[in-house]
Amino acid sequence: MSDSRRRTCKLTRALDPGTLRDILVGLAQSTGTTAAVVCGPGEPVVGPTPGSPIGHALAASPAGAAAQKARIEAAAANGTNDAPRMAYDDEPGLCHLVIPINAGRHRRGVLVLGDRPSRPWTEDDCRRVAERWQLSADALLAATRQCDGWPEEQRTVCTNLGVGVASLLARLCLQDQQLQHRVDELSAIYDMAGMLAGTRDLQEVLDLTARKVCEVMQTKACSIRLLDEQTRELVIKAVYNLSERYLNKGPVLVDRHPIDAEAIQGKVVYIEDAPNDPRVRYPVDARQEGIVSGLVAGMMYRGRPVGVIRVYTATKHRFNRFEEALLRAVAAQAAVAIVNTRLYHAAIEAERNKRQLKYAGDVQRRMIPPAPPEREGAVFGCVYKPSREVGGDFYDFIDLPGGNIGVAIADVSGKGLPAALTMASLRSALRVYTYHIYDVERIMTQVNDHLCRETRTNEFATLFYGVLTPDARRLTYCNAGHEPPLLLRDGHVQELQVGGMVIGVVQGEPFEKAILELRPGDLLLLYTDGVVESLNFAEEQFGRRRLAESLKAYAHLAPAQIVNNIVWDVRRFIGLSDLADDMTLVAIKVK
Numbered sequence: 001m002s003d004s005r006r007r008t009c010k011l012t013r014a015l016d017p018g019t020l021r022d023i024l025v026g027l028a029q030s031t032g033t034t035a036a037v038v039c040g041p042g043e044p045v046v047g048p049t050p051g052s053p054i055g056h057a058l059a060a061s062p063a064g065a066a067a068q069k070a071r072i073e074a075a076a077a078n079g080t081n082d083a084p085r086m087a088y089d090d091e092p093g094l095c096h097l098v099i100p101i102n103a104g105r106h107r108r109g110v111l112v113l114g115d116r117p118s119r120p121w122t123e124d125d126c127r128r129v130a131e132r133w134q135l136s137a138d139a140l141l142a143a144t145r146q147c148d149g150w151p152e153e154q155r156t157v158c159t160n161l162g163v164g165v166a167s168l169l170a171r172l173c174l175q176d177q178q179l180q181h182r183v184d185e186l187s188a189i190y191d192m193a194g195m196l197a198g199t200r201d202l203q204e205v206l207d208l209t210a211r212k213v214c215e216v217m218q219t220k221a222c223s224i225r226l227l228d229e230q231t232r233e234l235v236i237k238a239v240y241n242l243s244e245r246y247l248n249k250g251p252v253l254v255d256r257h258p259i260d261a262e263a264i265q266g267k268v269v270y271i272e273d274a275p276n277d278p279r280v281r282y283p284v285d286a287r288q289e290g291i292v293s294g295l296v297a298g299m300m301y302r303g304r305p306v307g308v309i310r311v312y313t314a315t316k317h318r319f320n321r322f323e324e325a326l327l328r329a330v331a332a333q334a335a336v337a338i339v340n341t342r343l344y345h346a347a348i349e350a351e352r353n354k355r356q357l358k359y360a361g362d363v364q365r366r367m368i369p370p371a372p373p374e375r376e377g378a379v380f381g382c383v384y385k386p387s388r389e390v391g392g393d394f395y396d397f398i399d400l401p402g403g404n405i406g407v408a409i410a411d412v413s414g415k416g417l418p419a420a421l422t423m424a425s426l427r428s429a430l431r432v433y434t435y436h437i438y439d440v441e442r443i444m445t446q447v448n449d450h451l452c453r454e455t456r457t458n459e460f461a462t463l464f465y466g467v468l469t470p471d472a473r474r475l476t477y478c479n480a481g482h483e484p485p486l487l488l489r490d491g492h493v494q495e496l497q498v499g500g501m502v503i504g505v506v507q508g509e510p511f512e513k514a515i516l517e518l519r520p521g522d523l524l525l526l527y528t529d530g531v532v533e534s535l536n537f538a539e540e541q542f543g544r545r546r547l548a549e550s551l552k553a554y555a556h557l558a559p560a561q562i563v564n565n566i567v568w569d570v571r572r573f574i575g576l577s578d579l580a581d582d583m584t585l586v587a588i589k590v591k
Helices: 017-031 053-058 062-078 123-132 137-146 152-197 202-217 258-263 283-289 321-367 416-436 440-454 543-553 559-574
Strands: 034-038 045-049 085-089 094-103 106-117 221-228 233-240 268-271 294-301 304-312 378-385 393-399 405-412 461-468 474-480 486-489 492-495 514-517 523-527 583-590
Touching: 017 034, 017 045, 017 106, 017 152, 034 062, 045 062, 053 062, 053 106, 053 137, 062 085, 062 094, 062 106, 094 152, 106 152, 123 137, 202 221, 202 233, 202 304, 202 321, 233 304, 258 268, 258 294, 268 321, 294 321, 304 321, 321 393, 321 416, 378 393, 378 559, 393 416, 393 583, 405 416, 405 523, 405 583, 416 440, 416 461, 440 461, 440 474, 486 543, 492 543, 523 543, 523 559, 543 559, 559 583
Parallel strands: none
Antiparallel strands: 034 045, 034 106, 085 094, 094 106, 221 233, 221 304, 268 294, 294 304, 378 583, 393 405, 405 461, 461 474, 474 514, 486 492, 486 523, 523 583
């Protein structure tokens, strides 16, 4: 509870002291008494305000005024009952009407009406009082003749007026207390919003919310459950002032719990008596825990349920509309904090993954030859465009004995990091087997068996591998399910398809090889399916026909220019769309 809520609501805070004195002046004149308000021990007396001749006469000197105030304080100190009562002073024989000012169950002050003689004063009484408090005996005697005693009828009228004024003051005090509570609640929500916004640990957010809501709402306990959208279970995540036994009472499934099912729709649900409420799933546990009334609110974020927050009281309690609004506000703040915390950690994880992917992409790009090889009989050009940070395409040039050169291009199924890892495994296996095996069909068989052993059944790759002689006049190749390379010769395009099925599916799968005799001027283009399967906005593929036309159009250029111009043709074709797949091209022009 905040300090402001611990403070007793004083009349002088609920009502301006000047206004309170004006009220006392009117009351004193109406009742013919001296009126004053005593807020409590040690608190200053408001008044006293004389309203009768004897009251004015008794306050005519500093000593008399001090004595008047002391009599009022003494009368107030004895007025501890809830009903109005009379207080009598034997010396000098005055009486006071003491009326408590009660706001709710709390005493806020005492209204005192008095300085009326309990019996008629004699001349000796007046001279004795005047001498004691340095007053004028003649003035005091004249005043007593105008105010002779306090008849029963006048006391009844004074009591009725005093009770009415005390009731009005009590209501003003209670309204001030309620207003102060609202201010404290808003302040607590503001403070909680600041604390939650500055907290990045989810558990800390939940624990802080559970504790703070109990302090603000002055409840016995609080629990917070978050919704598991897959199982529809409300999983306990934070509590305040609840036992471990209660927390382990059993699962709470939304579909079997009408209270929470209503709460996660954005409503606030009231439980008057948890041990006897048929909607409560664990009434025995509630009774053992000392839980009676409760209030349940759904934690909603942009219309979607995040969880529920519950507050409990130890006695039966009817929550008012302010308390319901407060819990709803706390639930909304907590939902935002929870979602923001989750997003924050998701962003951190995404950034970490992004860095890891960047590192993986850097490693993968180092596997791609940095520059095409140089041979007397041919000129090479190549380009690699991954659709993501890492990809499943690769091409490679492998130096072989006798000046021969191995040329490979492959496309691994899937996207992202898994495809990149499979690509690395495939590239390594290909390089190992090309160093020890001469026949391209046997190399393909060994690479296929390796991939079958190292990958899952739904992971496979297409691979074209060929060996080019030093003079680039012969290509021995095998095509394992890859897009058929295009050979442009004398203005005509033909496809190289000899080989077999994709690799990584069936162990021991046989492959065929073919030997292609090359001539000066021949242009060979190797590519992956990301080139021909690129789509435009009309869902049309770029296709092999357009690829062949581009190859013919740029055949007079150097191979490096050919592949780059083809990439631009594809990009112009797809427009503003992003690449859906990796694009890799290798061009070989025979001199």
